[in-house]
Amino acid sequence: MTPRVRLFAWWIAIAVGLLLAACLPADHRLRGVPYRPVRPAPDLALTDQRGQSFSLQHYRGKVLAVYFGYTYCPDVCPITLAQLAQVWRDLSAEEARSFQPVFVTVDPERDTEAMLTRYLAAFDNAVGTDLGLGFIGLRGDSEALNKVLSDYNAKAYKRPQPSSAIGYTMDHTASIFIIDAAGRLVEWFPYGSATEDIMADIRYLIQQKEGR
Amino acid sequence: MQRSAVLIVGLLCIVLAACVAPPVVSPSERGDGVVVAEAWARAAATGNSAAYMILRNQGAVADRLIRAECDAAAAVELHQTSMEGGMMKMAPVDGIVVPARGQVELKPGGLHVMLIGLKRELKAGEKLLLKLYFEQGGVREIMAEVRQ
Ligand SMILES: [Cu+2]
Numbered sequence: 001m002t003p004r005v006r007l008f009a010w011w012i013a014i015a016v017g018l019l020l021a022a023c024l025p026a027d028h029r030l031r032g033v034p035y036r037p038v039r040p041a042p043d044l045a046l047t048d049q050r051g052q053s054f055s056l057q058h059y060r061g062k063v064l065a066v067y068f069g070y071t072y073c074p075d076v077c078p079i080t081l082a083q084l085a086q087v088w089r090d091l092s093a094e095e096a097r098s099f100q101p102v103f104v105t106v107d108p109e110r111d112t113e114a115m116l117t118r119y120l121a122a123f124d125n126a127v128g129t130d131l132g133l134g135f136i137g138l139r140g141d142s143e144a145l146n147k148v149l150s151d152y153n154a155k156a157y158k159r160p161q162p163s164s165a166i167g168y169t170m171d172h173t174a175s176i177f178i179i180d181a182a183g184r185l186v187e188w189f190p191y192g193s194a195t196e197d198i199m200a201d202i203r204y205l206i207q208q209k210e211g212r
Numbered sequence: 213m214q215r216s217a218v219l220i221v222g223l224l225c226i227v228l229a230a231c232v233a234p235p236v237v238s239p240s241e242r243g244d245g246v247v248v249a250e251a252w253a254r255a256a257a258t259g260n261s262a263a264y265m266i267l268r269n270q271g272a273v274a275d276r277l278i279r280a281e282c283d284a285a286a287a288v289e290l291h292q293t294s295m296e297g298g299m300m301k302m303a304p305v306d307g308i309v310v311p312a313r314g315q316v317e318l319k320p321g322g323l324h325v326m327l328i329g330l331k332r333e334l335k336a337g338e339k340l341l342l343k344l345y346f347e348q349g350g351v352r353e354i355m356a357e358v359r360q
Contacts, residue, residue, distance in 0.1 A: 069300075074262035074327075075293055075320040076300040078254060082360060115259065122257040126360060155299060164304045165287035165328050166260075174300040191295060192321070 029204060031197040032178060032187035041177075041185040042151030044104065046140035049116040054138055056183060062100045063205045064179040065198070068154050070107035070170050071119040076191060080176065081135070083195045085126040087202055098181065098206045101135050104148065106156035106172045108139040152177055152185075178202070181209035245349035246275050246310050251356035253327065254320075255336040261285075262324040263342055263356050266317050269310040273348060277308040281343040286329030288342075293321055307347070334358045 043056050044066070056064075065084050069077035084101040091099055103120060105111035111119075116137035124134035140148070149156055154173035161169055174191035178201065186205070189198055251265035263282070269275055280288045293302045308323055310316050318324050325342065327334075334340065339355045346352065 071259045073300065073302070074260050074291070074324060075254065076295075078256070079320055118258040122255070159301075159303070161304060164289055164291075166289070166326070169302045171299050171301045173298055174295065175298055190298060191300065 030187045031201050032176075032189040032193065034187045035185050038180075038184045038186050041179040041183055042148070044102065044138055044148055046104065046138040046144055046148065047113075048133075049113045049120065049137040049139075051113055054136070056179070059100055059179075060183050061181050061209065062098050063181055063202055063209070065099075065101045065202065066104060066152070066177040066179065067102070067175075068104045068106050068149070068152075068156065068173055070105050070172065071111050071115055072107065072166060072169070073172075076174050080174065080191065081120075081123045082126065083198060084176070085123045085135075086195055087199045088127045090199060091203065091206075095203060095206050097132070098209065099202060102138060103135060104138045104145075106145065106149070107158075107170050108141070108145060111137075111139055113137075113139070149173075178205070180205045245269075245271055246277075246346055246352070248344065248352060248354045251342065251354050252359050253334060253340050253342075253356045255358050255360050256330060256334050258330060258333070261327040261330060261334055262291075262320075263327060263340070264318045264320065264324055265354070265356065266315055267308070267310045268315040269312055271348075272312050274312045275310050275346050275348040277310065277344055278347055279345045280325045281345075282325075282327055282340065284331055284334060284340060285327035286331060289326045289328060290323070291326040292323050295321065336360050 041056055044054055046054050048054050067080055067084070069080070071077070081101070081103065088096055088099055088101065103116070105116065116139065120135040120137050154175070156170055156172040159169050159171055161167060176189040176193070176198065177185060178187045178189070180186045187201065247268045247270060249266045249268060251263065253263040254261045267277060277290065280290065282288050290305050290308055291302055292305045293300065305323065308316055308318070316323065336358055338358045340358055342354050342356055344352045344354060
């Protein structure tokens with residue numbers, strides 16, 4: 001090959017590569033941190049704020065946003081739940097039926113069913129439309145909770161605060177885990193992600209399900 | 213012709229003088245002590261909440277916010293939230309120093325006035341009275357707007 005022909009061959013190779021990249025399916029559109037490969041979401045074998053046992057199986061067909069936190073948290077947790085409330089409110093009525101945010105408390109000692117009910121009702125009110133059950137709050141004993149935490153590679157540590165009226169605080173993972181309508185863990189968002197990015201992915205995953 | 217030129221120059225001088233003159237300063241902004249701006253508190257149905265604000269020290273000496281009070285909470289403390297390796301942490305702090313001619317921002321994810329054990333719901337739109345105790349400047353009462 002003459003140098004000119006060789007150069008031409010390179011250009012062709014690059015053009016074909018770019019075309020292939022553009023045709024690659026789905027995942028690259030996600031704005032969070034994708035799981036590679038996507039895997040079945042570990043179950044959340046806990047009970048909800050109404051005392052009912054929860055199972056992910058019952059939520060096939062919905063896109064879930066799972067967040068670990070505690071109601072004594074003054075800002076990081078309410079900021080994240082308010083973001084999810086905003087996403088839920090901004091979805092169309094039809095899309096909204098395919099979305100379910102889930103709050104898993106890392107502080108079941110203080111976050112009783114009654115506490116979770118009152119705490120989450122404020123976020124339901126922020127969404128405002130008919131939500132079915134609304135925000136789901138999950139709790140469990142330390143064994144059940146630790147299983148879920150390790151399955152999601154999330155962490156929570158109790159920190160005694162002897163000088164504070166709060167008694168203790170919880171250090172905890174503050175990411176949002178996204179489960180698609182097929183029950184797969186597809187991506188996670190770090191704390192502080194833009195609401196519009198979360199919104200874009202939730203909507204995309206809901207539409208993907210409808211397109212199937 | 214010459215007279216009108218003198219007149220214009222004269223007028224310009226008056227305008228310039230007005231611009232250069234020191235602006236009128238209200239007593240509350242004049243040095244001594246910390247000015248509190250943009251105070252707000254997070255709406256909450258139950259449990260805890262937090263108040264945020266900007267503390268501006270226009271004085272020549274550093275001051276320190278040492279504690280706060282609020283009727284709506286069982287206890288009020290100064291806390292700091294931080295993110296470390298994707299984990300949220302929160303701990304009490306021993307006062308918040310406001311440097312001389314400097315400012316400190318209390319904001320979500322950082323320093324805050326923690327409202328522990330709310331005695332009533334904090335509804336968006338209402339005003340919440342907070343008492344701030346400064347080491348140098350003494351007590352200051354402020355109104356924080358409750359927001360989502
Ligand atoms: Cu705090």
